[in-house]
Amino acid sequence: MAAQPAVRGRWISDWDPEDEAAWRDGGKRVARRNLAVSIASEHVGFSVWSLWSVLVLFMTPQIGLGFDPGQKFLLVITPTVVGAALRLPYSYAVTRFGGRNWTVFATALLLVPALLALYFVQRPGTGLWVFLVIGALTGVGGGTFASSMTNITAFFPLRHQGWALGLNAGGGNVGVAVVQLIGLLVISVVGDTHPAYVVAAYLPLIVVVTLLAFLLMDNVAGVRTERGAQREAAADRDTWWISLLYIGTFGSFIGYGFAFGLVLQYEFGCTPLEAVSFTFLGPLLGSFARPLGGLLADRAGGALITFWNFLAMGAGTVLLLIASARHSFALFTTGFVALFVLSGLGNGSTYKMIPAVFNHRAAQAILDGHDAPLAFARARRLSGAAIAIAGTVGALGGAAVNAAFRLAYGSGTGSGAPAFCAFLGYYALCMAVTWVVFLRRTPRAASGPVAARREGSHV
Known part of the structure; x- marks a missing residue:
């Protein structure tokens, strides 16, 4: 592994994390350093992306920003849709400009929506369209997920990718909980009329993480050769099956x-303080569960963990329907927190399925006489592209979840039961797809170095 100087940034050439000797002799240290900064960048990105989940709780007539339920749900849908739309170009940007270079730019870009939100969020009488524009700009935080995951995929060997991708994504996902904790702190200390304080807390953090990315991260030269990978991955049926599953896991989480x-x-007429006192718990536990889902998938197979996880998510949704019918706050929040944890586990296990599927294909190609290094290099290239596509589709699932809530609560019934029934049906569909498409597959036998390379790659 030799450093290759470039005009811009730091580049590493001949990077092969599957080379166990090189991995032990310094590769692991380099990968973990990049992972640590990637987690920090993605964390800040998620926090900015989910700002409006907190800011809408402050929008009351007391500060001159009284919006109805439909308008508030529209404010949280907008950044979700934009963040999803940006994931493919963000993932491609890593292959064009390098992971380090893009992380520096993407993190610094978060200052734009943060500064705009800081200026307008406490200006009485500001029109909804202004906040929709700012909400759309905060979508850039959602794009950081795809670029970060594509970049980290290149740094780690397959046997550690479930853990690494789960940790990277989990550290980002916890940004949803942290921004809500900051909202809770602001409301508890100064009341619910100072939303600008929530935004202001992130300005120095964005600057610090941008500097850390500039100073500590690396670009992997091999990633730049991946042009056309997204097009090839998009033509693969398994990419779309996994994307459908990711709607059920990540779409639910976000x-x-x-x-x-x-x-x-x-649902219960909670005040902003009462609501924000509970909202952070689910995303926090769900974020911590994501690496566990990846770890379990490394050991038992992503498809198996994903199948049972969707069964449990269906049970959790039934619990929400019962709680809603009984108007039981305790049961409702318990069911919601359980769904957050399960969606986190499912995020990790579903993402593990992506490299496992393509690595399995590589092993089969080698059995048919194809060159091993080329087969596994192609698998790694397609895995990164498929991760970006699944991330995009999954994030759009988050917008669908919020749209379902908007329709349910906007109808004047005061109940989310119609939305929960729709979610229950989707989880049942995901269980069926996981079983039929992935669990019923019977891999061919492999031996020797091919079998060793496939260790931990079971779907």
Whole structure:
């Protein structure tokens, strides 16, 4: 592994994390350093992306910003959609400009929506369209997920990718909980009329993480050769099957994370303080569960963990329907927190399925006489591209979750039961897809170095 100087930034050439000797002799240290900064960048990105899940709780007539339920749900839908739309170009940007270079730019870019939100969020009489524009700009925080995951995929060997991707994504996902904790702190200390304080807390953090990315991260030269990978991955059926599953896991996580506070307000009449006192718990536990889901998938297979996870998510949704019918706050919040944890586990296990699927294909190609290094290099290239596509589709699932809540609560019934029934049906569909498409597959036998390379790659 030799350093290759470049005109811009630091580049590493001949990077092969599957080379166990090179991995032990310094590769692991380099990968973990990049992972640590990547987690910090993605964390800040998620926090900015989910700002409006907190800011809408402050928007009351007391500060001259009284919006109805439909308008508030629209404010949390907008950044979700934009963040999803940006994930493919953000993932491609890593292959064009390098992971380090793009992380520096993408993190610094978060200052734009943060500064705009800081200026307008406490200006009485500001029109909804202004906040929709700012909300759309905060979508850049959602794009950081795809670029970060694509970059980290290149740094780690397959046998550690479930853990590494789970840790990277989990550290980012926890940004949803942290911004809500900051909202709770602001409301508890100075009341619910100072939303600008929530935004101001992130300005220095964005600057610090940008500097850390500039000073400590590396670009992997091999990633730049991946042009056309997204097009090839998009033509693969398994990419779309996994994307459908990721709607059920990540779509649930980010959709619930953005909407939980509003759901508590409209389902139980909670005050902003009461709502934000509970909203952070689910995203926090769900974020910590994501690396565990990746670790379990490394050991037992992503498809198996994903299948049982969707069964449990269905049970959790039934619990929400019962709690809503009984108007039981305790049972409702318990069910919601359980769904957050399960969606986190499912995020980790579903993402593990992506490199496992393509690595399995590489092993089969080698059995058919193809060159091993080229087969596994192609698998790694397609895995990174498929991760970006699944991330995009999954984030759009979050917008669908919020749209379902908007329709349910906007109808004047004061109940989210219609939305929960829709979610229950989707989880049942995901269980069926996981079983039929992935669990019923029977891999061919492999031996020797191919079998060793496939260790931990079972779907």
